[in-house]
Amino acid sequence: MNLSYWEIKSWLANIDFTVVGSGIVGLNCALQLKSKFPKANILILEKGMLPQGASTKNAGFACFGSLSEILEDLRNHTEEEVFGLVKKRVEGLKLLRQTLGDGKLDYQQLGGYELFTQHDDLLELCHAKKGEINNLLKPIFKSDVFAIKDNMFNFKNIKEYYIFNAFEGQLDTGKMMEALLNKAQTKGIKILNNINxxxxxxxxxxxxxxxxxxxxxxxxxxxxxxxxxxxxNIPDVQPARAQVLITKPIKNLHIKGTFHLDRGYYYFRNIDNRILFGGGRNLDFKTEETTKFAQTDLVQNKLEELLRVTILPNIDFEIDHRWSGIMGVGNQKKAIVKQLSNNVFCGVRLGGMGVAIGSLIGRELADLLH
Structure with missing residues (x-):
């Protein structure tokens, strides 16, 4: 590359800390490093034009897991581990809101709803285990998290009851990342984009x-x-693509809140009088285990069908836009935050909970440097 003396001197010389990735973890890591070492020369390298993976691609759920997801986690983790996961997500969301403020995030706590299809017996299991999980999480929330409510949204082919969670919120992903990028740059942290x-x-x-x-x-x-x-070459992290679509604005949209369906594999919400709807990775796990940003007919057709048949029955809608994001998952839900060698550290595998835990993982990553 044809770099001048000035470019090298100003951007690439005497770099104390380099952060790879300008997503929610990378930016929070850089901010924490700047706070600990105010005189440090910090450079962030981002492979995309914008934060490339999931930080600007996600659905903007400020959530910590639906009841069925928590029950699913208990099949592969101990109660203590699941409690720790939820606690970390709640603390991460708190840190995110403290760092940026609810106004800059457009944070709204409209509650979260878990829906169950007619042919699924999962509601009965959730109903039976609800008290047990509420007791498990009570030390975190100081009250019951999950409650049974009537289906008041006129969804079709959905059981008449759903699980309500008053602690769940939503935010504007674009505003969140814009505010984080601005904060980093005002602190003198350098960011170079399109650098792989x-x-x-x-x-x-x-x-x-x-x-x-x-x-x-x-x-x-x-x-x-x-x-x-x-x-x-960091092991134990598989890519997981999440496909999303959004409708054009819908007049008198009656749906407010965040919604989970089919163990959290589908999720939708209101934003700007539109429905943002994502998921379907479970239709073809192998194909969605990729770092390629693309959409598939299989997933997109299923999302459209669920919109038409279940979420927006008898309502005319048009799809405005489609996209995908790449998450990092593994056989354990716990993020990998560790020192890889003398001078190399990593904070990865956020398991689809980047909005919730990203701020905390960024801070923990910086804290590895004593």
Whole structure:
């Protein structure tokens, strides 16, 4: 790349900390590092034009898990582990709101609803286990989280009751990331976009980083690439694509809140008088285990069908836009926050809960540097 003396001197010389990924984890990590080391020269490298993975692609749910998701987690984790996961998500959301303020997030606590299809016996299981889970989570929320409510939204082919969670909120993902980027830049943190880190090597003094545009050295490296972690040889993180669509504005839209369906594999919400609807990864897990941003007919057709038959029956709607995001998942829900070598650290595998835990994981990643 044809870099001038000034460009190298101003942007790529004497870098103390390099963060890979300008998503919610990377930005929070950089902000925390700047707070701990005010004089540090910090550079963030982002492979996309915007934060590429899931931070600007997600549905904007400020949630910590529906009742059926928590029950599912208890099949693979201990009660203590599940309690810890929920606690971390709640603390992460609190930290996010403290960092940016509800106004900048457009945060609204309209509650969350879990719906159950007519042929699914999951509602009965959730009903039976509701008291047990409320007791498990009571130390966090100081009251019952989950309650049974009547179906008041005129959804079709849905059981007449659903599980309501008053503690769930929603936010504007774009505003969240814009506010985080602004905050980082006002602190003097440099951000370079369209830079893909291809490789790095470490000696006792520094780390040499090779990108698609240039090579440079840094004292410490923090990897916050979540779903793309395996591309930098971090094991135990699989990419998981989530496909989303949004309708054009709908007059007199009666749906307010965040909604979960089929163990959280489908989710929808209101935003700007539209319905934002995502999910369907469970229709074809293997195909959706990818870092490729794209949509498939299988998933998109299913989303449209559910909109037409279940969510917006007897309402004319048009699809305005479709997109996808890449999450990082694994066989455990716990995020990987660890030191990889003398000067390399990572905070990855957010398990689809990036909005909830991203701020906290970013802080923990920076805190690895004592």
């Amino acid at each position: 880190v291809e490789d790095f090597s470490e000696d006792n003094v520094s780390i040499k980083i090779k990108t698609n545009q240039f090579e440079f050295s840094t004292s410490k490296l923090f990897i916050a690439t979540n779903g793309f972690a395996s591309q930098l």
